[in-house]
Amino acid sequence: MRLARALLALLAFTAVVAVSPAHASTLGKGTLVRVEALTGNLKLAGSGPSWRVWYVSSAWNRQPTVISGTISLPLGRPPASGWPMISFGHGFGGVADSCAVSRTGGAPGERTLQEALIGAGYAVAVTDFQGIGTPGESPGVDGPSAAYAMIDIVRAARRLGPVSRSWLPVGYSLGGHAALWSGALAASYAPELAAKGTIALAPFTQWQLQVGSPLVRDPAGAASFVVPYSGRALPITHDFRPARWFTRKGLELIGLAGRLCVDEMVAAVAGLTNADILKDPVAASDEFVRLFAEEEAPLTGYTRPVQLIHGTADTLPAVFSEITTGQLAGAGLDATYTPVDGADHFTLLPAVAADVVTRAEAFFANP
Incomplete structure (x- = not known):
């Protein structure tokens, strides 16, 4: 099975429509519906096989739906257990299909962080979230459906390439809110996967x-x-x-x-x-x-540590992350808050990219 996945990764096949999205209700979560190779500036610098994908997940009303996103693997030979996976929750860019990050390539700061992670040997998946890039309307802020989208793209990645069951939700801005919900729901929604923790960067909370x-x-x-x-x-x-x-x-x-x-x-x-x-x-x-x-960040369900990072010059007040961390810690969770002096909402990601890689290494090092 692992060899078959590796061969799929090397082939980087394009525009294969496996199943109609209308049949999503008959498919398992994370089932790939369509796959296209990423090319040009949509591909992360330093990445190996990379795809735009459409996969089955759960909508805001918990009904099956099809969501799009991207999956990027590092260059080189994967570890025996497969590439460890980062599921990245991107910041809010709009709800029109044309705003989907799988079409735009994402914000520069987000790409800087994702490319640092790819270079460090992590597979990176980025969901577009429900209704953005796929038929239907976006539910906007809905923590559970955003978490399902982030979790199910990990399932999709494991069907496509040599990807480990160990993964880490990392999110920025509204995607940081999604990452927190992902960390809280991971164990119950996808017990076959091994979420190693949660990193939320300037998340929308409070x-x-x-x-x-x-x-x-x-x-x-x-x-x-x-x-x-x-x-x-x-x-x-x-x-x-x-x-x-x-x-x-x-x-x-x-x-x-x-x-x-x-x-x-x-x-x-x-x-x-x-x-x-x-x-x-x-x-x-x-x-x-x-x-x-x-929509407040969940205070239960996490089985691994939670880390919040926020710039002190952010117009989205850093005190919100500080309050949220205190609430998580008060609920008995291993939660930490790190302020980044002088960083605002847009300079935070480049400022902490190397630190996030180090934090990811520490998370994955824990059994």
């Missing part, structure tokens, strides 16, 4: 503090690019009616959220206030607090 912030509640405050995306996703997963909460301009932005990636949405909301897009920012904030309460 949702109630974020969406209940004065920055959201102040009618004169600058509108956030995140709010239109939330207005688009919440009706999918909750009984949420945007017309009750959003102005005409806000509803227009919700429509644009289905087509614009983050940089474009930032430009679209520039100069707008909360009152321009929300009918009653205070009441809307209260509703967001209620709906996002279930």
Whole structure:
């Protein structure tokens, strides 16, 4: 079986449609539906066989779905047990299919970290998450489905190449939130795999503090690019009616959220206030607090250590990671927080790439 996987890796086959996505409900989690070779600038520097893949996972409503992503193997001969695997949760880039990182190649800082991991001998898988790059809408912030996507791409990788059952969820920004959920659900959702721990880099946590912030509640405050995306996703997963909460301009932005990636949405909301897009920012904030309460980082389920890393100059306050770490430790978990002096949300990953490799080595060294 291991030899067969190795041969598949060497072949790097392209555009093989194995099964229609409509038949996903009949397939096991992690089943590959389609595989294409990655080429050009989509391929990580220093990587060996690399693919864009479509695989079966679980949607926000726990029904089978097909999700896309990428799988990259290092150069050279794999260890006898296969390449140890990093499942990387990327930062939020938008929900349109054109924003899928398997199509864009991902943000420069994320690639820097992924290439450092590839160079250190780790296979790297990056999911696009549900509804981004594949049919259907993205559920936005849904911790369990994001975790399932990160876990099932490890299963998919093991069907494709010589990949170990030992793996590590590493995530950045909103992907850091997904990594925390992955660490909490790994043992119950995929007991045949061996999650070695969790690393969350500048993760989105403390949702109630974020969406209940004065920055959201102040009618004169600058509108956030995140709010239109939330207005688009919440009706999918909750009984949420945007017309009750959003102005005409806000509803227009919700429509644009289905087509614009983050940089474009930032430009679209520039100069707008909360009152321009929300009918009653205070009441809307209260509703967001209620709906996002279930998205707080889990405090149970982890079987291995959890590490949070956050830049002190991040506009996503580092204190959120500090609070979350304290809550995890208070629940009896092996949780640590590392502040990175002077790093902001965009300079953090290049600053800590070498450190993350060292941390990964320590995680995988533990039996």
